[in-house]
Amino acid sequence: MRAGDRAYRTLRAEILEGALEPGTVLQEVEQSTRLGVSRTPIREALRQLAADGLVEANGRGTIVTAVSRDDIVSLYELREALEGKAAGLAAQRHDDEPFLAIRERLREAPQLLAQGEAGLAAYFAIVDELDDAIEAAVANPFLASSLRSVQLHSARIRRLSRHNPDRLRAAAHEHLLIVDAILARDAELAAHATHVHLHMSLTNALATSAGAD
Incomplete structure (x- = not known):
């Protein structure tokens, strides 16, 4: 499995399970260190998560979206x-x-x-x-x-x-x-x-x- 796909699946699962709560800021450097991959796969994963509507960009970076x-x-x-x-x-x-x-x-x-x-x-x-x-x-x-x-x-x-x-x-x-x-x-x-x-x-x-x- 590609590193980007693996990072995407991991982050998606953590969002769906509530381990990454709404409002959590997902910084590329922090997540690449935590997941043991380079920043490029993290960037790819965040783009996919944004397309899913699970994260969005704001002034602080990329954050997990809330569910109102x-x-x-x-x-x-x-x-x-x-x-x-x-x-x-x-x-x-x-x-x-x-x-x-x-x-x-x-x-x-x-x-x-x-x-x-x-x-x-x-x-x-x-x-x-x-x-x-x-x-x-x-x-x-x-x-x-x-x-x-x-x-x-x-x-x-x-x-x-x-x-x-x-x-x-x-x-x-x-x-x-x-x-x-x-x-x-x-x-x-x-x-x-x-x-x-x-x-x-x-x-x-x-x-x-x-x-x-």
């Missing part, structure tokens, strides 16, 4: 349009096998969520697998590209619920309902289940962000 309540609402408006449509299309076009496997794993989510950080990581891996399965079932490169962009920013918001066990258990059940609707080939129900999940996730994200203000 308005940003959260705007993102969920787009998620509802894209993910609801994608779930409906997946219900019409999917192969059963990947969704059957995901359903079995989601049924184990309550046990995983009781296992601390390792279980939480395993649960989020299932959610990512579901996103990938829906994207593959839809088989629409334009929709897939838009979904990936939305999911990148959703990952920053998702960590707001990582310390809310009740919300995580509810979300796991909501994901299971989406999978069941897809397997039933009920496009309307799949879209509706996605709408309910996103509504509940938005409500939680706004409540959590209000508590942090």
Whole structure:
């Protein structure tokens, strides 16, 4: 892997996980020393992160962007349009096998969520697998590209619920309902289940962000 790609993936993961908080200044020299690469790969990584909307330049240098309540609402408006449509299309076009496997794993989510950080990581891996399965079932490169962009920013918001066990258990059940609707080939129900999940996730994200203000 190229040094620039490695630096990009490392910095992106740290931003999405909250290790690099909004407002953090990312200086080329400091980051090149920390990550053990030259300044050129860091510069490349910062350009990619800026294109993703995860960092921006200001008078102090390059900083990690903040996620405001308005940003959260705007993102969920787009998620509802894209993910609801994608779930409906997946219900019409999917192969059963990947969704059957995901359903079995989601049924184990309550046990995983009781296992601390390792279980939480395993649960989020299932959610990512579901996103990938829906994207593959839809088989629409334009929709897939838009979904990936939305999911990148959703990952920053998702960590707001990582310390809310009740919300995580509810979300796991909501994901299971989406999978069941897809397997039933009920496009309307799949879209509706996605709408309910996103509504509940938005409500939680706004409540959590209000508590942090």
